[in-house]
Amino acid sequence: MSRQLQGASEPNPTAAPGNGPPDGGGPGSRAAGPGRRHSAGRLGSVFWASVAVAAVFIAWATLFTENLNSVTESSLNWVTSSFGWSYLLVTLAILVFLVFLAFSPAGRIRLGKDTDRPEFSTPAWLAMLLGAVMGIGLISYGVAEPISHLADPPHGLAEPNTPEAAVRALQYSYFDWGLHAWGVFAVFGLAIAYSTYRKGRRPLVSQLFTPLLGDRADGPIGKVIDVLAVFATLFGTATSLGLGALQINNGLGRLLGIPVGSTAQVLIVAAITAVFTVSAVSGIDRGIKMLSYTSGTLAIAMFVFMMIVGPTVFIANLYIESIGVWAGDFFRMSLQGTAFGGLEWMQWWTYFMLAWWVAWGAFVGIFLARISRGRTIRGFITGVLTVPSLAFFTWFAVFGGSAIHVDLFRGGDIADQTAADFGNAFFATLEHYPLPAATSAIAVLLAVIFFVTSADSNTYVLGSMTSDGSLAPRRPVLVLWGVLTGGTAVTLMLADGLDALQNTVIVTSLPFLVIIAGVAVSFWKDLAADLRGGPAAPPGTTTGTTPGPTTDTAEEAETDAAH
Structure with a gap:
């Protein structure tokens, strides 16, 4: 994700008067409702508590590594065996809620005033969504x-290394990277955009609970919510x-013979941390945007290349069949727990993936909110759920399908190399197709760019969330969060590598899962008041069962075309 995070939501000096919430009203503004103002960039209890918790964790991981591994592993087993079902239930409930909203009268409400229209054309907005995916x-x-x-087919649904296993492989990949992930992001994006653009609140997770908590959202309960949001994002x-770091290390190992191990990976994290921290501090928007466009172009080029040189007909057939199986089994997969075993597999895949999306919910939600002002709820939900999911499905089918073809029909050992080292998979696949050195170099470059741009934006968001929602966090704050983010990654990698990363993200995301459920409930309460035209509706907007006189899809399309 690029630093469009900042630019997309800055108040437009040429905008018509009254065309936004009080005090600018976008994410990062100082508006907090009538009669309440906050100084931009103020460092309060959320900042100090978040930094203290992060510092204590890093010290714990550094000084008492074995104890950390023991605690996180036992905590993982307890969390997943006792509450693993909650990840499945909450994320599915969010999807049902979003589909309901899209087809309800609330779907016509705009993320902003009723007179607002999208800042970006639909093609540009969709391109930004894909940029967020990359x-x-x-x-x-x-x-x-x-x-x-x-x-190792999921849940024993097929024999290993068979055509049926190939279909199941893509089916479960779609499940892990599709609608559930983007449902979490979408509900956060909707709630943040609605709260800031339509209600004039600050872009903090705690402010999303104002309909439920009232003034207590600004008190100790709200501070705890914000700290949990920071911790999950970190x-x-x-x-x-x-x-x-694993991917870059493996790529450089194949290209340049650099040893693959913790020392090289720590050095990679340190180097990239320095780069994205400098980027976040200097705010070189043009450079970061150029990197984002470059990564998108390279990713598309690699995709087209593999479609041409890979087993195109096989990929197309596998894609269609696996999509059909995924759609037919969607609700079974969404509610498949561990009553009869399979906990370890779920910990490694489904529970980890859902926890990862929960941890990224606030950050991606802020990004989506900042590019979606003026869109209808229906248009937002449709775009966010479908376009990124289809992009991931297609990428996995092309590259994963190409690897599957090698192992099934060409005597390859990509699965064995992946089992030996997770970071081998992508590069081992490229070696079976033309120009492996060139494509591997591009893959390493893509990994570096994705690394820098995502971490740069995350550093900015962490700085904003701990600076009272300021659009311009202080440089020392950005530097500190860059260092803490890199330090956390390094200590976890040295502790137990990928296992430690996965265990920790699952354990630390559980409290935030409760917050996500609360966000959905609070958002619905806000919407219901808006539909009724009640006191929660912002001054100067027209509400009711048809919110606003000009919210139809045709007019939005016409406005988008004009852009």
């Missing part, structure tokens, strides 16, 4: 997950950094 997960898991499921980012 992350380290495409390189880390685009081959590794499908090929792992081929060798560990979600640290996990991504760790995965990125």
Whole structure:
């Protein structure tokens, strides 16, 4: 994700008067409702508590590594065996809630005033959604997950290394990277955009609970919510950094012979941390945007290349069949727990993936909110749920399908290499197709760019969340969060590598799962008041069962075309 995070929501000096919430009203503004103002960039209890918790964790991981591993592993087993079902239930409930909203009268409400229209055309907005998708997960898991499921089919649904296992491999990859992930992001994005653009509140997670908590959202309860949001975001980012380091190390190992191990990975994290911290501090928007466009272009080029040189007909057939099986089994997968075993598999895959999305919920939600002002709730939900999911499905089918074809029909050993080292999968696949050195170099470059841009934006968001929602966090704050993010990733990698990253993100995301459920309930309470035209409706807006006189889809399309 690029630093469009900042630019997309800054008040437009040329906008018509009254075309936004009080005091600018966008994410990062100082508006907090009538009669309440906050100084931009103020460092309060949320900042100090968050920094203290992060510092204590890093010290614990550094000084008492064995104890950390023991505690996180036992905590993981307790969390997943006792509450694993809650990840499944909450994320599915969020999806049902979003579909209901899209088809209800609330779907016509705009994320802003009724007179607001989208800042970006629909094609540009969709391109930004795809930009948000382009992350380290495409390189880390685009081959590794499908090929792992081929060798060890989920829940024993097929014999290993069979055509049926190939279909199941992509089916469960779609489940892990599709609607459930983007449902979590969408509900946060909707709630933040609605709260800030339509209600004029600050862009803090605690402010989303104002309909439920009232003034207590500004008190100790709200502070705890914000600290949990920071903590979840920190560990979600640290996990991504760790995965990125694994990929870069493996790629450089194949290209340049650099040893693959913890020393090289720590050095990679340190180097990239320095880069994204400098970027976050200097605010070189043009450079970061250029990197984002470059990564998108390279990813599309690699995708087209693999479609041409890979087993195109096989990929197309596998894609269609696996989509059909995924759709037919959707609700069974969404509610499949561990009553009859399979806990370890769920910990490694489904529970980890859902926890990772929960941990990233606030950050991606802020990004989505900042590019979606003026859109209808229906248009937002439709775009956010469908476009990124289809992008991931297609990427996994092309690269994962190409790897599956190698192992099933060409005597390959990609699954064995992946089992030996998770970071091998993508590069092992490229070696079976033309120009492996060039494509591997591009993959390493993509991993680096994804690494820098995502961590840069996360550092900015962490700084904003701990600076009272300020759009311009102080430089020392950004530097501190850059160092803490990199330090967290390094200590976890040295503690127990990928296992430590996965264990910690699952354990630390559980409290935030409760917050996500609360966000959905609070958001609905806000919407219900808006539909009734009650006191929760913002001054100067028209509400009712048809919110606003000009909220129809045709007019939005016409406005988008004009952009």
